[in-house]
Amino acid sequence: MLDAETRPSAAVCGAPERRDSAPVATRTTCPYCGVGCGVLAARDGDDARVSGDPDHPSNFGRLCSKGSALGETVGLRGRLLYPMRRAAQGFARVSWDAALADVAKGFAQIIERHGPDAVAIYLSGQLLTEDYYVGNKLMKGFIGSANVDTNSRLCMASTVAGQKRAFGSDTVPGCYEDLDETDLAVLVGSNAAWCHPILFNRIVRNKEKRGARIVVVDTRRTATAESADLFLQLVPGSDQALFSGLLAHLFRAGICDRDFIRERTEGFDDALASAIRLAPTISETAALTGVGETDLQRFFDMFARTERTVTLFSQGVNQSSQGADKVNAIINCHLATGRIGKIGAGPFSLTGQPNAMGGREVGGLANSLAAHMGFEFENVERLRRFWRAPRMAPREGLKAVDMFGAVAAGKIKALWVVGTNPAASMPDADRIRAAIGGLELLVVSDNVLSNDTINSGAHILLPAQAWGEKNGTVTNSERRISRQRAFLPSPGETRADWRIFSEVAKAMGFSGFDYKSAADVFREHAALSAFENDGRRDFDIGGLATLDEKDYDALEPTQWPYRAHANFGTKRLFGEGGFFRANGRAAFVAPRAPSLATAISPDYPLRLNTGRIRDQWHTMTRTGASPRLARHLAEPFLEINPDDAAAFGIEDGGFARVTTVHGACVLRVVATDRQPKGHIFAPIHWTDETAAQARVGALVASFADPVSGQPEMKATPAAVAPRRFASEGFLLVRRTIDMHADFWWSRAAIEGGYAYRLASDRASHEWLGLLLPDAERDPVHYSDFRRNSFRAAAFNGNKALFALHAGSAPQSWDAAIALFAQERIEGRQRLALLSGSAAGDPQGAxxxxxxxxxxxxxxxxxxxxxxxxxxxxxxxxxxxxxxxxxxxxxxxxxxxxx
CATH class of the missing domain: 1.10.10.1100 (BFD-like [2Fe-2S]-binding domain)
Structure with a gap:
């Protein structure tokens, strides 16, 4: 059953079979980025039909490429369906009772010997709020340690820190409607055209309909920059210099809102003095940022003259050793002009993961408690009373980078990883993999049977439900809570994450975890948000605390705050002040002077920037199953400026070995002038499951912002060198194969099977025996030893079993993939498959x-x-x-x- 490609029938899974022909759509939410798009999803036999929900206010029926392909990602190939325990050979299936007992006993024994801080939980922004809530309650309230953090630390922690310093709370002031009403959209460190396309589409439509202008601030010319009225290409790390220069300009131009500053803020004089010291003039700002004076002046004037300005920022700002300062430099400019919490105006954080916000609401970060409370004594005691917690964590726990550092040092001896893959996604990933391999107990809750973390030495695997099977809530970037509803039966013995946490808690002897449903958890979460609040805390959904099961199931997308006795949520905050610092005022924060955590050197003369591509998500656990999504950018690559490529002897379309002090990768080269000189870019998505030598996380330094704990993943010193292979090619095959060590490879899903990009120092005629030593049936093949060219294909009746092309140069595979997808290949089509010539009209990439x-x-x-x-x-x-x-x-x- 673990190898099944399709979902078992509903009867097998304990749910009633549908007898009508037309599937009924369920309103749910997309599991990708923080836009939080509404989805209509329905089971249709072994498939799923997915479309945008026209009634959801986040997307009004539109979906991006990833959301549109969700129906292709719900199969069961590679799914973890039963609890597993490490055995002599791989993993052996065990009962839930046995698995839960192992986890509870293992944690309890380590806590007894070494104390509660010797254990930790690492969570994911892919979890639902109810899952997050129970995991944090278990760890912080009952185990008694705050060593519970999340992969959201890698994505939005700097925004959290910056907003807390400025507003006294982790509050996004505005809403998506502001993108329709603004007259100037400034995107900073955000390739929204690829990473948040539904929101970027709204911005572009606003430009087309209302004449709004778009400014893009980034270190590289992305797809987003191509729609901009003005593109400012910064040197890495200089964002706070840009916005300090802007603040100084706003003051000189008389644009500052003196009444708002005087009545609703504090610290302006110090922040302004710091900005003037850092970037006193246009010319000095230009020198610090690398942006031309003319473009700077134009941007400063546009910002000064445009009352309705929204500044949107994302990972290019957050993933920095000075990320919190960059966030505050942006917020300073909006506070100084009073452009916050008003229609079409405000600073706006674009959240990376679907429920990073929900995780923040329930204390998913090690330095926060549930309901947006900090670790002040009164908050710890408040939570102790509400939870009736026997052992409340008294202090902040270890943030992600420090948490895995403690694992490496042997201070953390048991780790529970839930819904994420830190052995691939954390910076300095090789060190992380080695560290978790030495744990006394590594527990993984996930929906996949194999990933880099599991393969690093997991002891217990707990099967979790996947999207389509899960039931709960998520919160998007505009504070909007939406329901994620199940439309598929749970396969095998998979369970909800909140239930797994609850059962481990009960197995450890803790009370207070007798939840019967996700709605039970949500009601407690909502009640806590209002407990002893009286408007003093930003996060309050007390108005939803009494929802019964029926009302919870029917809950419409709702923004918080949603206080008791309210009839609707809140679109915008802070337009008239009302900040959540003790004195009710916002704070200006003076940022530090720009710097990067590490310097380039003759050995490592380039800066490595990492990020996402358009059609893939994180480590491709879900998107990697979609043939459609694999065809845009199908293999791991390196973008480099053509001048740098020439200087280092690297050819466009060839391969490069990329090294840092932490590790090395081999990547396909894309030489493009969209990449600035001295800087290279590589995407984060490939792991050891999908490619060889392409785990980009292994290259990244683990330096973190001292305020937010978020690691700098955009500026690691790196070196490049050409990597030339004797032969290159591809293999189309119906099943995954165990790859021979002599090959560089990457794998992509295609219709009816898999496509492997390959390169090797072996001659092409040697490939077939190394890759498919037990190939079924005698293949048809062609070989030209003089030209190092080899082709082979095999058929079962009229269906192709595999096709292999190899030679001295890269091989085009578009026509072959189109043929391979066909159920019947006859006559000249077989020759076309073997030769790679076009048959019909192939689409191309x-x-x-x-x-x-x-x-x-x-x-x-x-x-x-x-x-x-x-x-x-x-x-x-x-x-x-x-x-x-x-x-x-x-x-x-x-x-x-x-």
Whole structure:
């Protein structure tokens, strides 16, 4: 059953079979980024039908490429379906009772010997709020340690710290409607066109309909920058210099709102003096940031003259050793002008994960308690009384980087990892993998049977429900709580994460965990938010604390605060003050001078920036199952400026070995002038499950912001060198294979199987015996030893079993993939599969993943007379859904017109 590709019938899983032909759609929420799009999802046989929910206020029916492909990701191949215990050979299935007893006993014994701080839990922004709540209650209230942190530490912790310093609370002031009403959208460190495309689409539509202007501030020219009226390319680490220079300019221009500053804030004079010392003039700001004086002046004037300005920021700001200072430098400019909590105006954090906000609400970070409370004595005591907790954690716990440092030092001896893969995603990932391999007890709750963390030495595996099976709530970037509803039966013996936490708690002898449903957990969470609050804390959903099961199930998307006796939630905060610091005033925070945690050197002369690509998510556990999403950027790559590529002897389309003091990767080279000189970029998604030598987390330094604890993942010193192979090629096959050690490889899902990109120092004619030593049936093959060219394919009847192409140069696979997907291949098609020649009209690399439109088709439409993305969309549908492919469509049009 673990190898099943399709979901078992509902009867097998204990749910009633549907007998009507038309599936009934369930309103739920997308499990990807923090936009929080509403989804209509329905089981349809072994498949799922997914579309956007037109009634959800986050997306009004639109979905990005990843959301549109959710139906392709719900199969059971590779799923963890039963509790497992490490055995002599791999893992052995055990009962839930045995697994829970092992976890409870293991934790209890280590706590008895070494104290509660010798254990830890590492959570995920993919969890539902109810899951997060119970895990934090167990750890902080009953085990008595705050060593519970989350992978959201890697994504939004600097925003949390900056907002707490400024507002006294972790509060996003505005809402998505502001993106429709603003006159100036400033995007800082955010490739929203790829990472938050539904929101970016709203910004672009505002530009088209109302004439709003877009400014993009980033270290690299991304797809987002191609829609900008002004692009400011910063040197890494200089964001606070830019916004300090802006603050000084606003003061000199007389734009500051003196009444707002005087009546509702404090610390302005010190912050202004610091800004003037740091960036007193346009020319000095230009010198610090690397931006031309003319562009700086234009930006400063645009910001000064535009009352309705929203500044949106994301990982380029947060993932920094000075991330909190960068956030506060941005907030300072909005406080100084009173542009906060007003229609179309305010600082706006774009959250990375679907429920990073919900995790923050329940104390998912090691330095916070539930209901947005800190570790002040009165809060610890308040929570002790509400939970009737026997052993409340008295102090903050270890943040993620320090937590894994304590694992490496042997201070943490038991770790429970839930819904994330730190052996791949944490900085200095090789060190993390070695550290967790030495734990006395490593427990993993997940929905996959294998990942880098599990394979690093897990002792107990606990099968968790996946999206489509889970029931609870999530909170998006605008503080909107939405329901995630199950529309699929739970396969095997999978359970909700909140239930797993509860059962471990009870097995450890703790009371207070007798929840019968997710609604039970939510009611307690909501009641705690209002407990002894009286408006003194920002997070309050007391108005939802009495929902019964029916009302909880029917809960509409709702923004908080939603206080008791309220009839609706709150769109905006702070427009008239009302901050949550003790004196009710906001605080200006003077940022430190720009610096980077590590310096480049002759051995490591480049800066490595890491991030996401358009159609993949985190470590591809979900998106990697979609053939559609794999076709845009199918293999791990390195972007480098052409001048740097030439200087280091690297060829566009070839391979490069990338090294830092922490590790090394081998990546395909993309030479592009969108990447500035001296800087390289690599995506984070590939792991040892999907590629060889491509775990980019292993390259990244683990230096963290001293305020937020968020690691700097955008500026690690690195070196590059050419890596040349004797042969390159690809393998199309119906099943995954165990890859021979002599190959560099990456794997992508395709229709009917898998595609492997391959490179090796072996001659091409040696490949077949190394890759498929037990290949079924005698293959048809062609070999040219002189040219180092080899082709092979095998068939079962009229269906291809595999196709292998190898040679001295990269091999195009688009036509072969199209043929391989067919159930019947006959006559000349077999020769085409073997030769790699086009059969019919192959799409080429997929550009529009929403509708599966390839580059070849778009180029053909451009040559036929289409001169704009709109005309291409009218003819092919490309770019007419989420719009994230429009910049690439524009480049194809320009190329076709040359």
């Amino acid at each position: 997929i550009v529009c993943a929403c509708f599966g439109v390839g580059a070849a088709r778009i180029a053909a439409a451009a040559k036929d007379g289409c001169r704009s993305a709109a005309e291409i969309g009218a003819k092919t549908k490309a770019g007419t859904n989420c719009g994230s492919c429009r910049p690439e469509i524009a480049r194809i049009i320009a190329s076709a017109q040359q």
